Amino acid sequence: MVESVTVIIKRQKNKDEMSYLEKFEYDGDLNIPIITLLEKINNQDEIKNIEGNIVEPIKFSCSCLQGLCGDCGILINGLPKLACTTFLIDEIGESGNEILLEPFPKFTVIADLVVDKEEMYESLKLLNQWIESDAKVNLDNIQTEYEMSLCLMCGCCLVACPNYSSGDLFKGVPVAINSLKFISQEKDKKHSKELKNNYNHHFYSGCTKSLLCEDVCPMEIPIQRSISKMNRLSVWKLWQLISKI
Amino acid sequence: MKNILIIGSGIAGLTAAIKVCEGGGNVVLASPAHSERSQSVMAMGGINASLNTKGENDSTHDHFKDTINGGKGINNEKAVKKLTSNALNVVKWLGDIGVSFTRDENGNIDLRNFGGQKHKRTAYASARTGKQIVSSLTALCRKKEAEDSLKYIKPWRFLSLIITNDECIGAILFNENTNEIKAFEADSVIVATGGMNKLFGKTSGSTHNDGYVTAKLLEQGVELANLEMIQYHPTTIETPIKRLLITEAARGEGGRLYVIKDGKPWYFMEEWYPEFGALMPRDVVSQSIYKVCNDLDLGIDGKNQVYLDISHLPDEFIMSKLDEVYKTCIRYLNLNPCNEPIPVYPGVHYFMGGIKTDENHKTNIKGLFAAGECSCQYHGANRLGGNSLLGAVNGGWIAAEYALNHESNNQFEDNLINNVLNEEKEKFDIWSKKDISSNSVPLFKIEENLASIMNNSLSIYRNEKDLNNSYDELCNMEKIAIKADSRNDYYSYIRLPSLILLAKAMVLAALNRKESRGSHQRVEYPDLDDENFKKTTSLIFKDDNIEVSFK
Ligand SMILES: Cc1cc2nc3c(=O)[nH]c(=O)nc-3n(C[C@H](O)[C@H](O)[C@H](O)COP(=O)(O)OP(=O)(O)OC[C@H]3O[C@@H](n4cnc5c(N)ncnc54)[C@H](O)[C@@H]3O)c2cc1C
Ligand code: FES
Numbered sequence: 001m002v003e004s005v006t007v008i009i010k011r012q013k014n015k016d017e018m019s020y021l022e023k024f025e026y027d028g029d030l031n032i033p034i035i036t037l038l039e040k041i042n043n044q045d046e047i048k049n050i051e052g053n054i055v056e057p058i059k060f061s062c063s064c065l066q067g068l069c070g071d072c073g074i075l076i077n078g079l080p081k082l083a084c085t086t087f088l089i090d091e092i093g094e095s096g097n098e099i100l101l102e103p104f105p106k107f108t109v110i111a112d113l114v115v116d117k118e119e120m121y122e123s124l125k126l127l128n129q130w131i132e133s134d135a136k137v138n139l140d141n142i143q144t145e146y147e148m149s150l151c152l153m154c155g156c157c158l159v160a161c162p163n164y165s166s167g168d169l170f171k172g173v174p175v176a177i178n179s180l181k182f183i184s185q186e187k188d189k190k191h192s193k194e195l196k197n198n199y200n201h202h203f204y205s206g207c208t209k210s211l212l213c214e215d216v217c218p219m220e221i222p223i224q225r226s227i228s229k230m231n232r233l234s235v236w237k238l239w240q241l242i243s244k245i
Numbered sequence: 246m247k248n249i250l251i252i253g254s255g256i257a258g259l260t261a262a263i264k265v266c267e268g269g270g271n272v273v274l275a276s277p278a279h280s281e282r283s284q285s286v287m288a289m290g291g292i293n294a295s296l297n298t299k300g301e302n303d304s305t306h307d308h309f310k311d312t313i314n315g316g317k318g319i320n321n322e323k324a325v326k327k328l329t330s331n332a333l334n335v336v337k338w339l340g341d342i343g344v345s346f347t348r349d350e351n352g353n354i355d356l357r358n359f360g361g362q363k364h365k366r367t368a369y370a371s372a373r374t375g376k377q378i379v380s381s382l383t384a385l386c387r388k389k390e391a392e393d394s395l396k397y398i399k400p401w402r403f404l405s406l407i408i409t410n411d412e413c414i415g416a417i418l419f420n421e422n423t424n425e426i427k428a429f430e431a432d433s434v435i436v437a438t439g440g441m442n443k444l445f446g447k448t449s450g451s452t453h454n455d456g457y458v459t460a461k462l463l464e465q466g467v468e469l470a471n472l473e474m475i476q477y478h479p480t481t482i483e484t485p486i487k488r489l490l491i492t493e494a495a496r497g498e499g500g501r502l503y504v505i506k507d508g509k510p511w512y513f514m515e516e517w518y519p520e521f522g523a524l525m526p527r528d529v530v531s532q533s534i535y536k537v538c539n540d541l542d543l544g545i546d547g548k549n550q551v552y553l554d555i556s557h558l559p560d561e562f563i564m565s566k567l568d569e570v571y572k573t574c575i576r577y578l579n580l581n582p583c584n585e586p587i588p589v590y591p592g593v594h595y596f597m598g599g600i601k602t603d604e605n606h607k608t609n610i611k612g613l614f615a616a617g618e619c620s621c622q623y624h625g626a627n628r629l630g631g632n633s634l635l636g637a638v639n640g641g642w643i644a645a646e647y648a649l650n651h652e653s654n655n656q657f658e659d660n661l662i663n664n665v666l667n668e669e670k671e672k673f674d675i676w677s678k679k680d681i682s683s684n685s686v687p688l689f690k691i692e693e694n695l696a697s698i699m700n701n702s703l704s705i706y707r708n709e710k711d712l713n714n715s716y717d718e719l720c721n722m723e724k725i726a727i728k729a730d731s732r733n734d735y736y737s738y739i740r741l742p743s744l745i746l747l748a749k750a751m752v753l754a755a756l757n758r759k760e761s762r763g764s765h766q767r768v769e770y771p772d773l774d775d776e777n778f779k780k781t782t783s784l785i786f787k788d789d790n791i792e793v794s795f796k
Contacts, residue, residue, distance in 0.1 A: 056733060061282075149376065
């Protein structure tokens with residue numbers, strides 16, 4: 001199917017400059033992923049916006065082009081999605097042949113659709129997200145551990161989360177699911193306790209269970225189930241202990 | 246304490262980083278993006294080790310033999326010996342650091358069949374082996390970072406090595422976000438920058454792996470090898486975004502290849518190769534698909550495609566062990582592989598050639614090591630599925646050990662590093678002041694042209710005429726490239742001439758290997774010629790000339 005689409009892109013030259021919306025006209029196949037759309041706009045002899053002015057190529061990130069690396073997360077019509085697995089045809093329905101592409105909010109913009117996700121990684125480091133011992137192997141837990149390791153660090157969950165904002169004590173879902181995996185594998189009791197404490201302070205106390213994270217997770221990680229499990233492990237157990245005293 | 250600079254943070258770079266830290270060294274790990282974005286996360290099918298838990302009498306010796314047979318005898322045997330005997334330790338170590346391998350009923354790491362190997366030897370983590378390995382390696386690196394023995398810097402692209410007296414003492418890197426250019430001095434450097442994907446436009450792998458590091462190393466006197474050995478994966482699908490891979494596990498778990506002949510499905514691999522069927526090594530399967538479509542004209546719907554059928558496997562099985570195949574087909578083809586066969590054709594997937602190393606991952610330059618897909622030692626003329634994840638971990642591990650042991654007695658002047666740095670900065674200044682003339686060609690067009698030349702002349706079957714024409718075209722392209730309009734992107738501007746040089750080296754390698762071996766099939770020389778070519782193709786850039794020899 002070929003139709004004309006107005007592609008609206010929130011652009012920003014670098015982190016210090018103001019952002020602005022720029023419109024492009026696209027005529028072509030609609031059954032293409034958004035990354036392909038961006039490539040088609042860029043790979044022209046002259047890149048012209050809707051007013052006919054020649055502009056610089058649109059900056060965006062991608063690597064695997066098949067939903068495995070989390071590099072290409074952007075806001076598509078206001079929702080956090082992977083641009084390589086989201087198709088144009090599915091996004092122009094109600095908006096009258098228009099599509100709006102923006103960089104993730106809550107992260108610093110580097111240029112156009114590219115943002116700096118370093119803070120996500122810093123949180124994992126700060127909260128000791130690793131194991132100290134050799135991994136415990138429990139056949140009943142392997143599936144859960146596997147699912148927790150599917151996290152792409154794409155940031156969709158943090159964008160959707162009503163509680164997360166940059167620099168806060170609350171660090172969001174990546175910490176919760178990593179904690180579950182590492183507690184399940186850790187033999188070192190001290191480190192397990194540390195992981196549980198960190199979970200309590202940096203996740204449990206800030207999560208209001210909107211579970212929008214689960215709705216937007218491109219890997220369909222069972223977040224609700226993992227949070228319940230973590231709560232059982234680290235919050236309720238502690239609480240039961242205290243109430244016994 | 247030794248300071249080691251590691252460039253590239255896929256599975257090879259991550260493993261090297263951890264092993265250097267464990268050996269008491271300090272690491273700077275540099276890459277354009279986090280490991281979650283590396284090609285390594287895309288590996289699905291698995292990693293080989295002769296764990297022999299299936300009662301099939303598997304052994305490291307059989308693994309060795311299969312690897313050499315698959316590589317048609319031009320693998321570095323000493324390296325393959327180490328690879329296959331370390332494999333057991335590698336997989337055990339991965340399990341210890343927390344990789345969630347799929348387990349069998351007995352609690353052992355489960356094994357599946359992969360091409361070119363009669364035994365069940367491929368360990369896997371459901372449908373996402375690479376991702377699971379990266380996840381555990383990054384967690385360990387995080388710990389090393391917190392302990393301050395590792396510094397992980399992003400987004401830094403490699404610009405050039407700092408070499409003096411034939412010894413590498415660091416590298417100049419470029420920050421793509423800030424345009425900063427910086428020198429990193431090191432006791433040794435490990436390069437782990439993946440395949441040369443960009444030469445072919447898009448491959449089944451990551452767009453981050455552009456091959457620039459390999460190209461620049463060639464330019465700087467590092468020996469490359471076997472560049473003509475390019476693996477076409479038999480089963481890739483055509484989609485608007487690129488040709489996507491359908492993992493070999495689909496055939497390993499029972500998927501069959503067929504076309505329609507005389508109104509009936511014809512399982513050509515099973516007829517031609519009754520012993521292995523569709524699980525012959527990849528070069529053979531790809532060549533067979535080529536023949537079926539081009540020589541016999543039996544491509545499905547008259548196109549270059551055959552069917553890969555997994556619809557006879559139980560749905561639940563597909564959903565658990567091959568769920569990525571299911572997702573990819575539904576998403577990009579709107580096709581349900583539980584009910585319908587998948588139209589596939591070979592596509593560029595893996596580079597057996599690259600930076601030549603010995604069995605200890607040393608290059609011809611002192612202090613410079615290479616590991617993972619960018620390096621060349623294990624796979625010969627064709628890589629077996631599941632051997633490259635193994636090669637990446639094993640290579641990173643060994644490179645770390647030897648990099649730590651490297652002793653330099655190089656005396657260099659204090660200002661040497663500054664001089665090299667200033668040269669790179671000057672190049673940037675010249676570029677930034679450059680007037681783009683109105684008739685200069687947009688750089689992306691030259692890159693597209695480069696990819697089209699490479700895809701045509703280095704396809705599954707190569708011929709002298711196309712290779713010669715390509716070489717001439719590449720020589721012409723060099724002249725246009727320096728005037729290209731890179732639209733304010735310095736990195737792609739300096740990358741292009743080096744990529745063209747690398748492309749020329751690849752074409753020359755293919756021209757000079759006048760025989761057919763593994764993934765290199767020459768129309769004019771259809772047979773193996775062990776006497777002249779059971780050797781490694783060596784490529785060295787000297788006095789503005791690419792020298793090709795066979796060693
Ligand atoms: C779809 C797919 C499926 C696969 N499945 C399997 C499988 O089942 N089993 C198997 O054994 N193998 C498989 N492979 C092959 C395997 O994934 C790779 O060969 C392996 O992961 C390579 O690891 P690496 O560490 O060498 O490189 P990569 O993981 O490719 O990492 C390269 C690193 O170098 C960095 N880099 C790239 N260019 C530059 C530059 N110019 N400057 C600085 N840094 C740079 C990248 O950012 C990255 O960090 C598969 C490959 C693909 C594409
Ligand atoms: S590019 Fe990797 S997830 Fe989109």
